[in-house]
Amino acid sequence: MFSRDLNERIGRLRERWRDPLLTTLTIPILFFMFVVAPLQAVGIIKFQEFAFILTPLLVGGVFIMSGSLTAVVAMLVAAGMAGIAAVHRLKAPSTIDIYFFAGAWLIMSVTLGCVVARAVFASGRVTYHRIVGAILLYLTIAATFVALFALVGLLVPNAFSGLSFEDSPALSSKLIYFSFVTLTSTGYGDIVPIHPFARSLCNVETIIGQLYPATLLARLVTLELTFKR
DSSP, X not given: XXXXXXXXXXXXXXXXXXXXXXXXXXXXXXXXXXXXXXXXXXXXXXXXXXXXXXXHHHHHHHHHHHOOHHHHHHHHHHHHHHHHHHHHHHHOOOHHHHHHHHHHHHHHHHHHHHHHHHHHHSSXXXXXXXXXXXXXXXXHHHHHXXXXXXXXXXXXXXXXXXXXXXXXXXXXXXXXXXXXXXXXXXXXXXXXXXXXXXXXXXXXXXHHHHHHHHHHHHHHHHHHHHHHO
């Protein structure tokens, strides 16, 4: 009886907060990518301090939106990896920390992306929060490739021209910049993929960046028409 009552309460909580959480999670992630990362690059703040605030919010948001224990465990594992890297950096910073951060970023991005995609593209009325959730999904796609680029750059020396994968406060900002340049097909040319693996990842991200707006628009229009009928 207690278990059933708890499940009903969680269900009502998910029903009430699933869409608003899309907006709630978008704001700090935007702030992290476009404010915190550049400030860290110029040495004003350290993103680990902001990450300690963002991580519990992401874990709680994923649980409420999905109700999936697997998703929550994945987020907690990623948080643990990031925590280990942060503690290790206090003693002796090294590229191992970057591996842990990249792995944590990859797990979190993929998990959050799957949960957000289900919420955005689920049947029902298209709301303001769902539109913002579509932006959040776009950000998680870019974040996923940030982690993939970091792993390729660490594993394959000189995989990118114009980007060195040394333990630097500016590395995360540079990777975020390059990921969005690739996703939007801007291509300034200051950072260039050299290795075939790096080029393949860039091709995949560019294709996703081209197809995502059209796919999103078609799905949202279909959902709105279905709801009105």
